[in-house]
Amino acid sequence: MNSTGPLITNDAVSFGLLALILALIMHTANNAGPRWKRFYSIVPMLLICYLIPSLLNTFGVISSKGSGLWTIAKNYFLPAALVLMTLSIDLKAIMRLGDKAIIMFLVGTVGIVIGGPLAILIMSMFSPETVGGVGPEAVWRGLATLAGSWIGGGANQAAMLELYQYNPANYSAMVTVDIIVANIWMAFLLWGAGNNAKVDRWLGADTTAIDDVKRRLEEYHGREKLELDLPRLTAIFAIAFGTVGLCHLLGDVLAPFFKAIPATSESILANHFFWIVIVSTTMGLGLSFTRFNKLEGAGASKFGSLFIYLLVVIIGTKMDVMKIVEQPGLILVGIIWMSIHSGLLIIVAKIIRAPFFFLAVGSKANVGGAASAPIIAAAFHPSLAPVGVLLAVLGYALGTYGAMLCAWLMSLAAPV
Template sequence: MIAWPAAVLGLIVAAVLLAERRPALQHFFRWLPVPLWCYALPLLAAELGWLPREPAPYRLLTDQLLPLALALLLLGADLPAVMRTGARALLAALVGAAGIVAGVALGALLLRDALPPDAWKGAGALAGTWTGGTMNLLALRTLLSMPDPLFAPLIVVDAVIAYGWMALLIAASGFQRPLNAWLRASAAPDAAERLSTVPGARAGSSRLRPLLLCGVGAMALALGSRLAARHLPTFLLVSSATGWTVLLVTTAALAFSLAPAVRRAGAHGTLLGYPLLYLVLAATGAQARLDALWSTPAWLALGVIVVLVHGALLLLMGRALRIPLGTLATASQANIGGVVSGPLVGAIYHRSLAPVGLLLAVAGNAAGTYLGLLAASLCRLIGR
């Protein structure tokens, strides 16, 4: 057994990220994404006895790195740019997010006999990742003190549902003419939705100085949030000081991102933020057990219910307001798929929708943790 699990997890994450950059493997990683591998490979290593099962080193890694990763990823969130994507695109994203929360609540009600105890925590985490992303999934796991057997199936379900839904949206792009006719909409996006560039770090600018500034700021936020969390009372939805740390650092980073200077420096934070986030995910995978995946079918059924409710609400709203299919599909994948696949689906419908998909996904990252808490609260009330 390896004595230094943190080093091994770092090597696994580095190997996956290097493999993902190889052109020959990019299509492969499009359908089996990086987060899935960062979770599955440590899980298999632990099952084979190559990594220890003791939770202490993994919990220490998570407690230290997750707040820092969240700060790095959120300090560059360009929320003002999101407001420039156009009223119909924003409305589609909001209705899509509402559909996910409603679908999770309905699915938890219909499947309450098939889902495990405390399923409201897992349902809230899925709502968080399908309105935001992996960052929100991990944040909610910590906020809700989710046990590993409950968390393990969620990674598989997240990947299957998100990429299955993306395949359906891509296939629907071949039927834009009849579907837009049913929606009573034109195929072209609104002028306000035509964003030729995505705000962020300037091309050719030096990355070192803003990266250092972002790193120092993120560490200060994480440390300040951790100190403040020690003095706050816990309750059911925020059941530990670590949970409070996650919630405080999320809120503080979003507040600071409204300052243009902070946002410009924070745009470089993803260079460190995503590797740290994947390291937290790897630590989570090392604590999981394969036998926990037996509950996956029930969670997959919940995922199907969620996307059906989400899709139905978007189509009804689109028909009522004559919103074109491209805008609906871009907002939908920005919800469920996130910052990688949202722009991809948008570009398939209309090249000008790619930056819209990215900005809507960024907004989802900002709101996903809060929406996940809302969904968890609803599911807990339903399960009483």
Template sequence: MITSAYSFVALLLAVAGGLKLLEAKSRWKIFEFLPAIVMLYFVVMLMSTFGFWQQTEVINQAYAQLKQNILPAMIFLMLLNSDLRQIRKLGGKIILAFFAAAISIGIAFILAFILFQSALAEGAWKTLAALSGSWMGGTGNMAAIQMALDVPDASMGYTLLIDSIDYALWVMLLLALVPYAKRFAKWTGADTSQLDEVGQNLSSDSKQVSGDQTTSLLFLLAASLVVSVGTQQLAEWLPTSAFFTHTTWTVLIVTVLGVLAAMTPISKLFGAVELSNLMLYLIIGLIASRANFAELAAAPTYILMGMVILLLHGLMMLVFAKLFKFDLFTCGVASLANIGGVASAPILAAAYSRALIPIGVLMAMLGYIIGTGGGLVVGKVLSLIAA
């Protein structure tokens, strides 16, 4: 049994690295439905259930310090690729579709919570707020909301279950609908002539990272850690309430700083994606290390609730499509840019045309910007309903 902090962190990183390598080198179909980062959660949770480590004082201290300080640094790095000037080039209708998808997801969470509230555990609104952040942005936003709302790590198992199982079904459905794009456009009255032109312009105008790799990595790592310390200190000076805690302020401030930094030369340095991904894997491992399979007894209810959320979201997107004359590509990628993020939105875009891949990427980046704030808004509404 592991009792030292160093061995504990080393084991988490070893599991993360092994799973990521296995995903990259093997051809196992399971990784198409359960990416390495989701597998990491369940593998570490299984190890926690069987007592691979003891929650000693040094391990608990390392867990708290790493999670508290790495998360703001990760958010800052994650947002460096979210340049609002590039996102603006998507065009009004595509951006409108993205926000329509985000709003419909938020409304769907609220309606589903009202329907399922009696079957959910006390405080489940926090878990669903974290999931809504993920489905408006990505896993990083989910982790940010978990930190901001102090969601118990044990409850995050439900979030990952919904985020993997229901999300996989949604991706398959959207890919299956690709052949019906022309029929859908005829039904909505959409004009698809501008999509290829927008995609080609974004491809030729894409941002390239530059600089010596070691220098860039060292600078970005230092900058992100300094931002983490600085924002936490600044948050200590701001007024708080039951909802806006010091942690909530930290997450919001670092989000603003990341968006602003994305419009500076810092964003062109190599390594922001790589470093933020490393931090994300460590954070997911830390969260899972406090979870237990015995606490997932209500999993079927949460999975069913996730399906209801997606159904409500899909129905609302049909209404928006008819109202604003969206084509199927715009609706599908806007939805997946929210729910799946940068890992899957470009895949759906490529199913229509490779020229449209940059649109999928930029829409997913926009999700990183709004995911944390959107999830916190949903969480506030859910908390009022639960009161």
């Protein structure tokens, strides 16, 4: 809210402050007294890691505008986390999670596709000017970019902006809706991840497959415990950031290659970040079949978890709660839209007795993509992060098609 700019403009200082906040949260959550334990039993630690930086951004202490922290987190911490957290993955156990993961993901996609036109219909009943407009000013064209983002990701969003030719001068309002509504929903999911046992009981969920994956990893930790000496620490570091380097090298080659092909120039294959996610996950899965998987015994996934927490605190700096009052009508459209998406997920989860894990990851694989789906998955257990990645990649594939269908339906629903 500081009109003269944030108090801290140096990224190094901001990152140091976020690191101290993360350490303080970790300490109070794990080593403090009974009052803190009661507090964290209500408000999950990961949610606090998200909310405190958002408040620092809201009140002008730090700002994501002009900051390179998210670029660093996305390009360095995320691929490093993915390779370290998939290093010891049990692929057979992941496959045994069954078809409920795919079902919930597809339900999430359907919720976005139908949620957009329904939100327009509802809003047009009492504020038609909010969702009206003609030509390049038509709001449904702008909301089409939101559909691209919420089913696929940034590349799909950019494709929708180009395809439907929404007035670029008004585009920032759609970006605001995207950030505010998606982040409010993420806060609810983080709360649910910290209280998933209670939520699963309410859903009547069958968590057998997920519990089996967790049990296998815990047994592995107990059986393969290794001392974290300097050579092993160096090996973990080398694997993590050697993979980061390889991700960017291949991304620099493959993204321009597909960009130059007319048939794929606008597809996700031409997106650099897509290859970062794919290569890091593939490297982790490949190494899980080698002797390097024994580094899990020295705590490889714990380092991956640290990178995930750093991602969360940096994502938090992108949230400004005061932005809600700047575009109240469009924010309300976004909230109605997201409510339809989440409501449909909850209804189906209740019917098929799907665990909250599948609901949360299925939603974020749509709404958040590869940048946040593994974060939500890892909030349940580090070994489950690849599920978030695999579903997010599926979201990239469906993003353009789903967004085009949603845009067509919104054009029909929009007031004339």
